[in-house]
Amino acid sequence: xxxxxxxIDGKEVEASQGMTxxxxxxxxxxxxxxxxxxxxxxxxxxxxxxxxxxxxGDWMKRVVSCVxxxxxxxxxxxxxxxxxxxxxxxLELQLAHAPDSPELLDLAQEYGADKDRFDKEASFCIHCxxxxxxxDEVKKKxxxxxxxxxxxxxxxxxxxxxxxxxxxxxxxxxxxxxxALQAAFVLTKSLTSPPLxxxxxxxx
Amino acid sequence: xxxxxxxSELEKLRQGILSDxxxxxxxxxxxSGSACHATGSGDVAASIExxxxxxxxxxxxxxxxxxxxxxxxxxxxxxxxxEESCYFQIKPEDIPEIVxxxxxEKGIVERLLYTDxxxxxxxxxxxxxxxxxxxxxxxxxxxxxxxxKSIDDYLAIGxxxxxxxxxxxxxxxxxxxxxxxSNLRGRGGGGFPAGRKWxxxxxxxxxxKYVIVNADEGDxxxxxxxxxxxxxxxxxxxxxxxxxxxxxxxxxxxxxxxxYPLAVENLTIALKLAEEYGFLGKNILGSNFNFNIIVHKGxxxxxCGESSALMTAxxxxxxxxxxxxxxxxxxxxxxxxSVLNNVETWANVPLIINKGADWFTKIGTEKSKGTKIFxxxxxxxxxxxxxxxxxxxxxxxxxxxxxxxxxxxxxKAVQTGGPSGGCIPENLLDLEVGFDELSKAGxxxxxxxxxxxxxxxxxxxxxxxxxxxxxxxSCGKCVPCREGLRQMLKVLTNITEGKGNEGDIKLLxxxxxxxxxxxxxxxxxxxxxxxxxxxxxxxxxxxAHIKEKRCPALSCKELITYHVDPDKCQACMICARKCPADxxxxxxxxxxxxxxxxxxxxxxxxxxxxxxxxxxxxxSGESVPPPIAEEKRIITRKSKEK
Numbered sequence: 001x002x003x004x005x006x007x008i009d010g011k012e013v014e015a016s017q018g019m020t021x022x023x024x025x026x027x028x029x030x031x032x033x034x035x036x037x038x039x040x041x042x043x044x045x046x047x048x049x050x051x052x053x054x055x056x057g058d059w060m061k062r063v064v065s066c067v068x069x070x071x072x073x074x075x076x077x078x079x080x081x082x083x084x085x086x087x088x089x090x091l092e093l094q095l096a097h098a099p100d101s102p103e104l105l106d107l108a109q110e111y112g113a114d115k116d117r118f119d120k121e122a123s124f125c126i127h128c129x130x131x132x133x134x135x136d137e138v139k140k141k142x143x144x145x146x147x148x149x150x151x152x153x154x155x156x157x158x159x160x161x162x163x164x165x166x167x168x169x170x171x172x173x174x175x176x177x178x179x180a181l182q183a184a185f186v187l188t189k190s191l192t193s194p195p196l197x198x199x200x201x202x203x204x
Numbered sequence: 205x206x207x208x209x210x211x212s213e214l215e216k217l218r219q220g221i222l223s224d225x226x227x228x229x230x231x232x233x234x235x236s237g238s239a240c241h242a243t244g245s246g247d248v249a250a251s252i253e254x255x256x257x258x259x260x261x262x263x264x265x266x267x268x269x270x271x272x273x274x275x276x277x278x279x280x281x282x283x284x285x286x287e288e289s290c291y292f293q294i295k296p297e298d299i300p301e302i303v304x305x306x307x308x309e310k311g312i313v314e315r316l317l318y319t320d321x322x323x324x325x326x327x328x329x330x331x332x333x334x335x336x337x338x339x340x341x342x343x344x345x346x347x348x349x350x351x352x353k354s355i356d357d358y359l360a361i362g363x364x365x366x367x368x369x370x371x372x373x374x375x376x377x378x379x380x381x382x383x384x385x386s387n388l389r390g391r392g393g394g395g396f397p398a399g400r401k402w403x404x405x406x407x408x409x410x411x412x413k414y415v416i417v418n419a420d421e422g423d424x425x426x427x428x429x430x431x432x433x434x435x436x437x438x439x440x441x442x443x444x445x446x447x448x449x450x451x452x453x454x455x456x457x458x459x460x461x462x463x464y465p466l467a468v469e470n471l472t473i474a475l476k477l478a479e480e481y482g483f484l485g486k487n488i489l490g491s492n493f494n495f496n497i498i499v500h501k502g503x504x505x506x507x508c509g510e511s512s513a514l515m516t517a518x519x520x521x522x523x524x525x526x527x528x529x530x531x532x533x534x535x536x537x538x539x540x541x542s543v544l545n546n547v548e549t550w551a552n553v554p555l556i557i558n559k560g561a562d563w564f565t566k567i568g569t570e571k572s573k574g575t576k577i578f579x580x581x582x583x584x585x586x587x588x589x590x591x592x593x594x595x596x597x598x599x600x601x602x603x604x605x606x607x608x609x610x611x612x613x614x615x616k617a618v619q620t621g622g623p624s625g626g627c628i629p630e631n632l633l634d635l636e637v638g639f640d641e642l643s644k645a646g647x648x649x650x651x652x653x654x655x656x657x658x659x660x661x662x663x664x665x666x667x668x669x670x671x672x673x674x675x676x677x678s679c680g681k682c683v684p685c686r687e688g689l690r691q692m693l694k695v696l697t698n699i700t701e702g703k704g705n706e707g708d709i710k711l712l713x714x715x716x717x718x719x720x721x722x723x724x725x726x727x728x729x730x731x732x733x734x735x736x737x738x739x740x741x742x743x744x745x746x747x748a749h750i751k752e753k754r755c756p757a758l759s760c761k762e763l764i765t766y767h768v769d770p771d772k773c774q775a776c777m778i779c780a781r782k783c784p785a786d787x788x789x790x791x792x793x794x795x796x797x798x799x800x801x802x803x804x805x806x807x808x809x810x811x812x813x814x815x816x817x818x819x820x821x822x823x824s825g826e827s828v829p830p831p832i833a834e835e836k837r838i839i840t841r842k843s844k845e846k
Contacts, residue, residue, distance in 0.1 A: 045681075045724055046681050047683055068529050069529060085718070086718050086721055090718070094687065127680060127686065149680050150679060150680040
């Protein structure tokens with residue numbers, strides 16, 4: 001694979017074909033904030049926090065770096081007035097749902113986001129989909145999924161699968177940038193009858 | 205029906221069909237599209253059949269149930285051939301007369317003819333009626349003359365001759381070049397040049413390529429794609445087949461929303477017949493080209509009209525958009541090159557192949573060629589589907605074709621481009637309709653929805669309505685759309701309820717900017733348009749709501765009050781009797797007063813108060829005058845008293 005030279009925040013970065021801008025930046029130690037990204041998972045492009053400015057020739061556009069593939073002579077700027085403004089708003093919108101999330105609060109500080117800008121609707125979940133995608137892509141169990149759509153969308157455990165798989169796994173727990181997963185899991189547990197089994201899964 | 209194996213067999217079949225048909229034989233065509241079904245075309249069809257039987261005219265008179273004629277305001281519509289006399293708003297009781305006149309030479313049913321609104325003259329032919337006269341019905345035109353369930357009807361008007369021409373006289377490259385040269389742009393919303401999309405797919409690596417019809421028409425009030433699929437499904441199939449040939453695809457999908465049962469039915473019949481006749485399957489018309497089409501029914505999500513969401517749904521997953529930095533034309537369904545075009549775009553293809561790109565580019569503006577079908581709805585006299593050449597002005601569409609605003613009301617704005625389009629004000633009515641022109645005005649072509657609004661429409665409420673629709677239809681995957689719209693809807697709702705704050709407009713603008721810049725798909729990036737275009741042209745209405753708690757259009761319920769003018773009230777008791785909330789206090793000869801505590805602002809009193817009195821006022825932004833003193837409420841009418 002031939003190397004592709006890109007310039008990120010003024011720094012020459014060698015990337016290879018098929019890499020995303022985010023991966024290229026991370027390989028060079030340049031940090032771009034993310035919420036829905038995980039190295040073991042397919043890029044999702046949902047939180048939009050990793051938005052950056054790219055320039056090809058004279059043409060500048062804003063793209064989300066976790067899904068945008070590197071190309072020859074690409075110039076990337078990871079911060080700008082507009083980028084910061086977008087990130088600030090995204091954080092403020094998310095903080096209405098998860099006002100106590102340490103990850104969000106740290107980022108809020110960096111981007112000057114006001115955690116109280118929007119009325120609180122504490123649902124905890126910020127729909128990053130990490131648990132859902134991890135269970136699907138890595139564990140291949142699909143014990144947790146999204147239900148409904150838009151502003152009514154929420155994560156939910158599928159009791160039949162969760163009863164068998166989750167108790168001995170819980171690998172998605174630490175992925176959650178808020179507390180949503182625990183809440184949902186506890187909820188499902190309480191709804192599941194008979195209670196979740198402590199025995200190891202019979203499958204595999 | 206034996207399969208047609210060659211162009212010559214097709215021509216022979218076509219000649220056979222034509223020679224069996226006598227163009228002079230009387231035939232009643234009846235609009236049987238969904239809109240006319242709703243106004244009783246099914247019953248009308250049944251009475252025509254009974255009447256033909258009863259009058260013993262089975263051998264002399266044909267009945268053809270066609271697709272939508274477009275003039276839905278006046279449906280059900282009948283056109284009698286060969287005279288082409290047309291009748292509107294037909295009821296079963298009109299049928300005996302229509303049937304008996306149909307077989308007479310020059311027989312006309314005078315009373316059912318269209319009456320010109322200005323001249324009061326009766327008009328016999330469809331083509332002379334102002335609604336139709338100013339249209340250019342290239343794509344929609346055949347809807348009124350063929351039975352969509354009959355492939356022979358389509359063949360009789362030259363159907364599948366473009367496919368035959370492409371397969372037997374043109375290479376795939378030539379077909380592609382012709383479409384590129386025509387500068388046909390996508391009719392589904394984006395306006396992306398179809399030829400370029402096709403070329404990108406053709407050149408993309410991979411043996412498996414797909415062509416797809418986007419028939420997930422979800423814009424409120426828009427139904428042009430439905431009418432085409434219902435009324436002329438073969439024209440869409442033929443376009444798709446030609447596209448597949450140009451791109452090198454052997455499998456096509458039609459993604460049609462399940463809320464369109466008649467379209468699905470007619471499509472399914474058309475596919476079956478096309479397969480029987482040999483237009484689908486292996487070695488089509490002896491050309492070695494193989495192609496099949498699968499119909500996929502949508503599950504009711506507006507966002508699936510977005511190309512990548514549609515493709516995700518086709519794969520059997522939840523219809524959520526995905527990033528398109530690599531175009532779907534290169535990496536689409538199951539990561540294979542996939543060309544998605546809208547119903548109307550595909551239906552244009554046979555015309556371009558048959559008549560040539562040079563003919564096509566003569567119609568329209570420099571950058572928008574051909575015609576566009578709009579569904580003209582809202583506060584408009586002639587509701588219906590209109591097909592017009594690009595470059596026509598909005599004024600001509602609304603006033604010449606649409607007949608203007610009913611009820612002596614004033615035009616206020618026209619909303620184009622579906623829910624994420626924008627509102628265009630009166631001073632831009634001379635705007636020429638084209639993809640770029642509409643975008644420049646802050647709206648868009650979209651798939652062709654055109655909602656006309658009169659002076660009673662509150663523009664803030666319009667923005668709230670469309671943002672509400674989009675909030676409901678957002679898939680929820682990305683933050684700027686899901687959360688941004690959630691907040692925008694809250695703010696807009698507050699404004700229309702008189703709870704708006706200083707700074708709300710700025711907040712809405714900020715949320716709009718982020719949604720436009722950072723959303724994942726076009727639903728999100730265009731979602732702020734209803735707000736942005738209304739605040740651009742009607743900012744004073746926003747300010748009146750926020751600062752004065754006044755709705756200038758007297759439309760927002762929370763901001764209006766109804767009040768009886770004591771000087772005009774004749775104490776007739778009509779409003780008091782009709783008020784569903786029992787909020788009108790009064791008696792005969794006792795001036796009425798509305799109890800504001802009880803009033804639900806339904807507007808009934810305002811509507812029922814006789815216009816010669818006009819005693820009920822709708823007010824906004826001012827305090828209600830105090831009720832008049834009890835002793836002054838008694839009316840003494842000298843003339844009527846003994």
